[in-house]
Amino acid sequence: MSLSEIPALAPVAGPKSRPLRKKGSGGRLTAILLLLPPALILFSLFVILPLTESGYYAFFDWNGYGQPENFVGLRNFEQVVGHGVFHTALGNTAKIVIASLLIQMPLALFLALLIYRKTPTNSLFRLIFFVPYILAEVAAGLIWSFVFDGNYGVTASLAQSMGIENFFILADRDWAFVAVLTVVIWKYFGFHMMIYIAALQGVPEDMIEAAQIEGANKVQIVRYVQIPQIKPAIIVSAFFAIIGSLQVFDVIIPLTNGGPSNQTHTIVTYLYTFGLTRMKIGFGSAIGVLLFIAAVGVAIFYQRIFMKGAKA
Structure with missing residues (x-):
């Protein structure tokens, strides 16, 4: 049998190679899923929840006992500013x-x-x-x-x-x-x-x-x-x-x-x-809201104006 008469072998189909990028993305996704829930829970309990409650109490004349019922609107903020x-x-x-x-x-x-x-x-x-x-x-x-x-x-x-x-x-x-x-x-x-x-x-x-x-x-x-x-x-x-x-x-x-x-x-x-x-929790909450707004405003302004230079 001559070489020309030998049938050509068909290429063996192997498993499709997955891009390394997908594997890396999967690893990052797994890490995020493992780390995010605990961090999110802690952040919610100690940051988001207190801030939300402070924003709510700021509109009440409340001494900290029972449920806040005496809604006063913006009066606490007016008293603070004045x-x-x-x-x-x-x-x-x-x-x-x-x-x-x-x-x-x-x-x-x-x-x-x-x-x-x-x-x-x-x-x-x-x-x-x-x-x-x-x-x-x-x-x-x-x-x-x-x-x-x-x-x-x-x-x-x-x-x-x-x-x-x-x-x-x-x-x-x-x-x-x-x-x-x-x-x-x-x-x-x-x-x-x-x-x-x-x-x-x-x-x-x-x-x-x-x-x-x-x-x-x-x-x-x-x-x-x-x-x-x-x-x-x-x-x-x-x-x-x-x-x-x-x-x-x-x-x-x-x-x-x-x-x-x-x-x-x-x-x-x-x-x-x-x-x-x-024991003027509503009044104190109004002060806390104003302080939070000031701190966030300063942080955003400073980061946009000056922190760009730090990153560069």
């Missing part, structure tokens, strides 16, 4: 935002530039500067309330050593919130400092060396090399500073409890004092 203490709390919250952006963040960046290199001494300083952040807010407020105590605190000792009259800063309407700003800056600058340190350690040394070869001094290197390279970290840090300023509460309650004469309230302490402690 209350002078709320205006003070709103202004104080704005002051914390400004102090965080113009004092706290530059201080954190300055210290980060000094100690970002990996040395044993710098590691010690990082720990010292970061300790206030890991300290509980209530503990920090209590510590500083003792520091500012005009009878037995550190300020009283300093006043006696200098031969001047004791100064009760936490009881002074003009200076009490300055003390609050001092504690807030001291408490949270370490968090921003660590963000900047992590970003600075990612700046290529080749760029710094090239700038030094070109004759740039330290200030020029910081301004034209390091800060542009860590710009995304600065943008994210500013976002955390703004959102965190809207939520300041635990430091103020043990420090001043909103006094003297309601001069050191923020929006959250105002909600706690005039809503929860006075």
